[in-house]
Amino acid sequence: MVSAMEIYQLLPREACKECGYASCMALAVALLTREKKLEDCPSLLNPKYLEKFTKLKELLAPLEKASETGLIIHPEKCFGCGNCVVACPVNVAAEPTRCAVGLGPQGDRVILAVEDGVVKCMNIKECKRFGPDRVLCNACTVTCPSQAIEFV
Amino acid sequence: MEAEVTIVAFQDIFQNEARKKGIYTDEYRQLSAQIILDKQDITRLGVKDGQRISVKNEVGGVVVAAKISDDDPHPGLAFMINSPWFNQLVRDDVCDTSIPGFKRIAARVSPSEENVTQISEILQRMRA
Amino acid sequence: MLCEDIELVLKDGAISQAKNLCRKGYGHFQALFIERTRPMIDGREVSLDQAISKAAEILKSAKSPLLYGWSNSSLEAQAAGIDLARRLGATIDDTSSFCQGILMELVLTGKVPTCTLDDVRNYADTSVFWGADPSNSHPRHLSRFAYYPRGEKRQKSYEEERICIAVDVRKSAMARLCSNYYFRVPPGQDAEFIESILAVLDGKIPRFGDKKRMIELGSVLKKTEYGVIFPGLGLVHSLQEKMDLLVGLVAKLNEITTFMVLPMVGHCNMRGFNQLLLDETGFINRVSFQGKTAVHGPEQSVMAAAKSCDAALVIGSDPVSALPFGTARALAKTSLIAIDPRRSLTTDAAKVVIPSAMYGLEAGGTSLRLDGVKIEFEPFFKSEHLSDEQILARIKEAI
Numbered sequence: 001m002v003s004a005m006e007i008y009q010l011l012p013r014e015a016c017k018e019c020g021y022a023s024c025m026a027l028a029v030a031l032l033t034r035e036k037k038l039e040d041c042p043s044l045l046n047p048k049y050l051e052k053f054t055k056l057k058e059l060l061a062p063l064e065k066a067s068e069t070g071l072i073i074h075p076e077k078c079f080g081c082g083n084c085v086v087a088c089p090v091n092v093a094a095e096p097t098r099c100a101v102g103l104g105p106q107g108d109r110v111i112l113a114v115e116d117g118v119v120k121c122m123n124i125k126e127c128k129r130f131g132p133d134r135v136l137c138n139a140c141t142v143t144c145p146s147q148a149i150e151f152v
Numbered sequence: 153m154e155a156e157v158t159i160v161a162f163q164d165i166f167q168n169e170a171r172k173k174g175i176y177t178d179e180y181r182q183l184s185a186q187i188i189l190d191k192q193d194i195t196r197l198g199v200k201d202g203q204r205i206s207v208k209n210e211v212g213g214v215v216v217a218a219k220i221s222d223d224d225p226h227p228g229l230a231f232m233i234n235s236p237w238f239n240q241l242v243r244d245d246v247c248d249t250s251i252p253g254f255k256r257i258a259a260r261v262s263p264s265e266e267n268v269t270q271i272s273e274i275l276q277r278m279r280a
Numbered sequence: 281m282l283c284e285d286i287e288l289v290l291k292d293g294a295i296s297q298a299k300n301l302c303r304k305g306y307g308h309f310q311a312l313f314i315e316r317t318r319p320m321i322d323g324r325e326v327s328l329d330q331a332i333s334k335a336a337e338i339l340k341s342a343k344s345p346l347l348y349g350w351s352n353s354s355l356e357a358q359a360a361g362i363d364l365a366r367r368l369g370a371t372i373d374d375t376s377s378f379c380q381g382i383l384m385e386l387v388l389t390g391k392v393p394t395c396t397l398d399d400v401r402n403y404a405d406t407s408v409f410w411g412a413d414p415s416n417s418h419p420r421h422l423s424r425f426a427y428y429p430r431g432e433k434r435q436k437s438y439e440e441e442r443i444c445i446a447v448d449v450r451k452s453a454m455a456r457l458c459s460n461y462y463f464r465v466p467p468g469q470d471a472e473f474i475e476s477i478l479a480v481l482d483g484k485i486p487r488f489g490d491k492k493r494m495i496e497l498g499s500v501l502k503k504t505e506y507g508v509i510f511p512g513l514g515l516v517h518s519l520q521e522k523m524d525l526l527v528g529l530v531a532k533l534n535e536i537t538t539f540m541v542l543p544m545v546g547h548c549n550m551r552g553f554n555q556l557l558l559d560e561t562g563f564i565n566r567v568s569f570q571g572k573t574a575v576h577g578p579e580q581s582v583m584a585a586a587k588s589c590d591a592a593l594v595i596g597s598d599p600v601s602a603l604p605f606g607t608a609r610a611l612a613k614t615s616l617i618a619i620d621p622r623r624s625l626t627t628d629a630a631k632v633v634i635p636s637a638m639y640g641l642e643a644g645g646t647s648l649r650l651d652g653v654k655i656e657f658e659p660f661f662k663s664e665h666l667s668d669e670q671i672l673a674r675i676k677e678a679i
Contacts, residue, residue, distance in 0.1 A: 079303050079416070081415060081419040081422065082300070082302065082420050082423035083457075085423065086424075087438065100429065101401070101429050101430055102420075102423055102424035102428070103285045104286075104287070104299055104300030113299065114299065114300055114301070115299055116297065116298050116306060117301055117306030118303060143428060145415040145456060146415075158467060160450070160467055162416075162450065162452070163417045163546075165303055165415075168304055168416075169303055169307035172307035172311040173307070174315055174623075175601070211604070211606070212605050223450050235601070236600075239601070239602065239605055239608065240605050242604035244604040244607045256517070256518070271625070274625070275612075275625055275628055275629060277605070277609070278625070279612055
């Protein structure tokens with residue numbers, strides 16, 4: 001996953017403050033959390049920075065697939081093992097006779113389920129990392145054998 | 153440049169999936185005809201990731217692609233997925249337990265100019 | 281793992297959606313539609329009747345036929361196979377012969393204590409995967425049984441009440457999940473590793489491995505309430521004739537606490553065949569019915585029999601891919617009959633190919649899961665192909 005520092009080093013760093021942030025580093029962080037887009041940096045849109053713009057676009061591309069909680073799934077890496085499905089506390093609470101004990105979900109109030117051999121993510125708003133009472137739950141990422149799930 | 157290595161076989165879910173799609177596919181060959189070598193061994197042999205490697209011993213030989221290991225260092229130890237390529241190197245002696253040395257065989261590895269062995273070649277060797 | 285919670289949506293003769301199947305299972309189900317075999321003799325397509333007649337002819341006139349495979353067939357088909365072997369005076373063997381046979385025998389004859397996978401889920405607080413990588417070979421093992429689910433006595437599961445230990449020559453995908461409970465053992469040194477565990481269990485200084493970590497491992501094992509060791513091919517092939525070392529370790533552990541053993545079988549019904557043959561002959565594999573009594577030994581293993589037989593029937597298995605070069609070549613050169621739903625190196629090398637229905641999907645039957653639990657399969661997919669059982673019945677008739 002790309003870091004704020006890597007993004008910062010590719011920005012024009014003209015400190016023009018036109019993005020609304022006091023420093024270019026602050027913008028770099030905002031780009032990482034997707035509060036801002038590359039187009040929000042007027043300096044970057046100058047043709048002389050085209051190479052940097054292209055590189056930044058490339059580095060930030062995976063983030064565009066990430067959900068609002070920052071969850072990204074790489075299905076091509078997924079084993080379909082169901083570890084995340086069974087470890088996810090929201091899944092467990094929603095399906096105490098299924099996911100809690102190792103089986104696939106029956107209802108549709110779960111966040112993670114295995115379909116066609118790989119994991120799919122749904123109802124992401126139910127994830128504990130989302131919302132005002134958010135916590136840094138990482139059950140799905142630490143239980144994955146292949147880093148197919150990660151958080152931005 | 154040649155090196156002696158001990159090769160241990162293992163299983164891989166993606167190679168297994170490719171096998172189900174067809175044993176004559178490029179994908180199956182690409183995922184099976186590989187040897188995972190420690191960084192030190194790769195440097196000693198003077199090869200790059202993906203370069204062709206000849207793997208030979210008294211049983212037979214195959215040409216596969218080199219892959220750099222991302223494990224903790226294991227010089228002298230290599231890994232191949234259990235596949236027809238690997239089995240070209242496994243002895244078939246019948247001893248008391250009759251278990252072939254599946255998990256651990258010795259072989260010599262060296263860079264190769266030849267193409268990666270095709271599964272059809274392996275089948276031909278069976279018929280020869 | 282013979283998972284029973286698989287849900288499929290079928291549309292226009294294809295699977296349009298599959299729920300809960302891991303990548304390995306999904307690949308297996310998709311194989312329903314890929315490279316299915318047709319009846320063949322000498323590479324030419326023939327009618328099914330002709331293929332079956334030819335197979336029967338070959339087996340009938342053979343002096344020392346070999347019947348091999350069996351681990352992916354139903355109990356019903358396996359029983360038919362053993363019966364056929366008796367009638368033909370043939371040698372019969374299955375994949376356990378070069379796979380988990382040695383360990384399976386210990387489990388089935390009660391020489392090591394064993395349990396079910398449901399026991400693992402309900403009670404196990406320590407699971408040891410030794411020379412096995414379930415993440416790649418049995419993907420749903422950890423989520424259904426050994427690590428992540430909640431169980432009767434393990435309601436707090438992996439977060440507080442379960443640990444998994446990986447013992448392996450490499451940092452497998454499974455080992456990465458075990459973090460500091462991964463023990464790397466160089467190839468062939470499992471005996472020394474076992475010695476060291478025995479030492480720490482006795483409060484002595486271990487001779488092999490990082491002393492601090494071994495002592496820590498010892499205390500983890502001692503504090504275990506219900507432990508399970510899952511040996512994979514890595515351990516079985518490393519110990520081979522020294523399996524009594526594992527038996528000794530398990531016995532020692534059971535003096536202190538409860539420790540079970542479950543073999544990490546790779547085929548869907550290998551245990552079924554081993555159990556059936558054991559019940560009938562007293563041996564789990566490698567049996568010849570040539571004489572009056574069943575003979576068992578290395579000469580009856582597929583490794584030897586492939587070379588000494590004059591005809592071979594291979595069912596639901598691909599030994600030409602999976603066995604060492606010499607053995608594979610011997611099979612390819614003999615009068616080989618292959619019964620298989622899909623194309624493989626074995627069907628390509630065979631003189632006679634008989635297409636079969638995919639067991640579990642197109643044909644029903646019973647299997648023994650790796651823990652001995654009986655799983656019944658009801659077919660969900662219609663097929664024109666005969667089941668293994670039906671094919672064997674027709675061969676028997678023709679003979």
